[in-house]
Amino acid sequence: MALYQPTPSFDLLRVPGLGRLLRWRWGRLVFQLPLLALAALVVYDGLTGPPLASQNIATVSVWVHYRGLVMLALLLAGNLFCMSCPFTLPRTLAQRLAGRGRRWPKALRNKWLAIGAFVAYLWLYEALDLWASPALTAWLVIGYFVAAFVLEALFAESPFCKYICPLGTFNFAASTISPLQITARSADVCRSCVGKECVNGSTQTLGCGAELFVPQIKSNLDCTFCLDCARACPHDNVALASRKPVIELATAAWPRRWDLAFLALVFAFAGLTNAFGMTPPVYALAATLSRWLGVANEALILALIFGLFMVALPAALGLGAAWLSRRMGAGQGRRWNRNSLRDLFTRYAPTVLPLAFAIWFAHYWFHFASGALTIAPVVQSFLLDHGVTLLGSQPNWRLGPIMSDDALFMLVLAAVAIGYLASLHSLQRVAAAEQAPAARRRALLPWLALWTALAVAAVMVFSLPMEMRGMIG
Ligand code: SF4
Numbered sequence: 091m092a093l094y095q096p097t098p099s100f101d102l103l104r105v106p107g108l109g110r111l112l113r114w115r116w117g118r119l120v121f122q123l124p125l126l127a128l129a130a131l132v133v134y135d136g137l138t139g140p141p142l143a144s145q146n147i148a149t150v151s152v153w154v155h156y157r158g159l160v161m162l163a164l165l166l167a168g169n170l171f172c173m174s175c176p177f178t179l180p181r182t183l184a185q186r187l188a189g190r191g192r193r194w195p196k197a198l199r200n201k202w203l204a205i206g207a208f209v210a211y212l213w214l215y216e217a218l219d220l221w222a223s224p225a226l227t228a229w230l231v232i233g234y235f236v237a238a239f240v241l242e243a244l245f246a247e248s249p250f251c252k253y254i255c256p257l258g259t260f261n262f263a264a265s266t267i268s269p270l271q272i273t274a275r276s277a278d279v280c281r282s283c284v285g286k287e288c289v290n291g292s293t294q295t296l297g298c299g300a301e302l303f304v305p306q307i308k309s310n311l312d313c314t315f316c317l318d319c320a321r322a323c324p325h326d327n328v329a330l331a332s333r334k335p336v337i338e339l340a341t342a343a344w345p346r347r348w349d350l351a352f353l354a355l356v357f358a359f360a361g362l363t364n365a366f367g368m369t370p371p372v373y374a375l376a377a378t379l380s381r382w383l384g385v386a387n388e389a390l391i392l393a394l395i396f397g398l399f400m401v402a403l404p405a406a407l408g409l410g411a412a413w414l415s416r417r418m419g420a421g422q423g424r425r426w427n428r429n430s431l432r433d434l435f436t437r438y439a440p441t442v443l444p445l446a447f448a449i450w451f452a453h454y455w456f457h458f459a460s461g462a463l464t465i466a467p468v469v470q471s472f473l474l475d476h477g478v479t480l481l482g483s484q485p486n487w488r489l490g491p492i493m494s495d496d497a498l499f500m501l502v503l504a505a506v507a508i509g510y511l512a513s514l515h516s517l518q519r520v521a522a523a524e525q526a527p528a529a530r531r532r533a534l535l536p537w538l539a540l541w542t543a544l545a546v547a548a549v550m551v552f553s554l555p556m557e558m559r560g561m562i563g
């Protein structure tokens with residue numbers, strides 16, 4: 091079995107104090123408990139607190155802060171949210187109560203369900219105006235706990251995280267640009283390892299719930315950063331190591347699977363559509379469609395727009411780019427001609443992920459930077475309502491932005507520009523691996539055109555006035 095030979099220059103698990111804490115048996119719990127407390131507060135205030143979104147901890151913390159901070163964590167480190175995810179606490183309980191459940195059905199061991207759940211979640215967010223409803227936000231959190239518990243009690247292999255959870259799907263796709271990755275410190279040690287406890291577990295420790303085998307990991311896809319593998323490895327051979335930026339996309343490290351490549355495209359187009367959904371033209375588009383189709387139901391019209399822009403368009407444009415790529419490289423040698431549509435689609439489509447990440451980052455940071463300080467009067471007001479005057483007696487509801495509009499617009503533009511350049515770099519590296527030199531140049535052209543169009547569309551969307559959410563308007 092070929093083992094991945096890493097060259098980690100920095101290993102977070104070797105940082106004095108922090109590394110030990112992370113590898114400690116209860117280390118994950120230390121990070122999960124604060125988020126569990128926050129989730130409890132979100133549910134409590136969401137169900138009993140002020141109904142106004144901009145004055146409730148549930149809506150402000152989830153739709154303004156969580157999303158901004160999770161992007162920062164993904165950019166600077168990796169999938170820290172899944173590492174600290176409170177929804178996996180009942181999951182662990184379910185695992186202990188039910189033991190190893192049934193295998194997740196073979197037909198569902200892919201990302202198709204996750205893609206569907208991700209698009210459905212984004213649709214529900216808009217159709218139910220989740221951002222404006224503290225109570226629905228609280229029910230969303232409760233629903234998450236129940237779903238994670240039930241699925242984990244019934245099945246082995248962490249199916250909720252790996253095959254369904256929309257937040258996990260978002261984090262998995264986004265963490266492919268993150269600078270840290272689980273890897274083995276020494277391939278030789280893994281080769282001679284008998285128990286493979288990192289994946290199999292032992293009598294004292296759980297192995298990887300996602301069934302990832304450390305010495306073969308080349309990607310952050312599916313890795314929750316739970317560090318069970320590091321705790322289970324009897325040879326202290328697991329590193330949470332630094333890696334070159336966008337290396338897994340530039341080296342086409344993913345398995346050649348339709349669902350994974352399609353996930354990358356949906357993630358990119360959903361980022362753009364989600365931002366577009368907060369601008370005035372989307373209302374004009376919805377009104378036009380409603381008139382044409384004679385359908386008054388807003389949720390149905392939104393489903394149509396989301397299905398078109400998040401699913402049909404990326405599928406058609408991605409397949410079109412792969413087909414053109416194949417046609418343009420035709421005649422450049424037998425090796426090139428053996429490339430199937432799937433080969434090209436699955437190798438080139440994931441190179442969109444840096445640009446996709448940048449679009450999500452720009453969008454979520456627009457909301458975060460516009461309303462980050464709102465949390466101060468919200469918490470103050472919550473405390474006052476419960477008889478605590480810790481932060482003073484008058485909430486300052488004018489608090490909100492942490493940067494000027496101009497600085498924020500520059501940040502958004504810079505994010506899209508950097509993401510675009512990183513996607514082009516990945517694209518160029520993937521094309522450079524083609525055997526025929528002429529095919530190298532031609533193969534990337536359709537993808538270059540598509541990523542450029544996506545970046546231009548993103549700049550146009552971010553130049554439009556965007557609806558403020560979860561804050562005083
Ligand atoms: S348990 Fe440790 S040494 Fe053994 S295969 Fe896994 S990472 Fe390598």
Ligand code: SF4
Pocket residue numbers: 272297298299300301302304312313314315316317318319320
């Ligand atoms: S490889 Fe598996 S056990 Fe290790 S951090 Fe990732 S998900 Fe957790």
